[in-house]
Amino acid sequence: MNAISRDSLLSLEAYARQRAAFRSRVIAHKKERTLHLGEHIMLVFEDELTIRYQIQEMLRIERTFEEEGIQDELDAYSPLVPDGSNWKATMMLEFPVEAERRLWLTRLIGIEKHVWVRVAGCEPIFAIADEDLERDNDEKTSAVHFLRFELPPPAIRALHAGAALAIGVDHPAMTAVVEPVPDAIRQSLCGDLRA
Structure with missing residues (x-):
């Protein structure tokens, strides 16, 4: 940090x-800081x-x-850069075919507000998205979003004690969950958090 x-x-x-x-x-x-949520969403946790x-x-x-x-x-x-109580991630919506990407970016408006992390035994924590500027409008979303996940102290303590981590998205047009998050990624993310 x-x-x-x-x-x-x-x-x-x-x-x-x-x-x-x-x-x-x-x-x-x-x-050790990149996670794919399904086929089309990639999260890169920054540090x-x-x-x-x-x-x-x-x-x-x-x-x-x-x-x-x-x-x-x-x-x-x-x-x-995370500050000890959060994770910050760049989310990329990946569609290699231009026509398919344009179509999906209209379907996925608001997806950045539907990404969550969940520490075992705790409630899901939804992303705070695009604090610098809005990246979607009434017609489409952006292919890149910046997310922040604020973790409460009990979740941070649980992670440092070895609790499992799940990350997912629950947008009406696209859902995906990685549970549990691979240990190498979980351990790398724990390094961003002060107990």
Whole structure:
């Protein structure tokens, strides 16, 4: 739960030298933080490392080295780092065929409010979605949403004590559940929570 500060970022030159190794590390790390809900929904649970990588990549792509631009990236991405009582996830709706994607994005309006996590022995916790801006309208939803799950202290304690975790979606047009969540993912997510 380390904050990403300006001083903790690599310069463009230093990042260029370390990028391949850093990228490999992040890809391996994300495997233990990615969950597929059925065939079309992927959740990537963000943390300090995944967001640090995103910031470094954006600075690299945009060739940003001025302080104001760097601070803009920090301001945009830092809210996606969990703060000890929550999980933050990027949800992607995946439909490889464009026509199918357009059709499903009209059917799945509001899906971001139907994603939940449930710790064994506790009530489901529904996502707080898209706090930065609305990503759907009356005609369609977005293929990408940002979710936050606020876990109460009893759920956090139960997870640290080994309780099972389930994650699902219960939208009228699409339902899926992963129960139990694979242990490697559950353990990685527990690392985001302060007991």
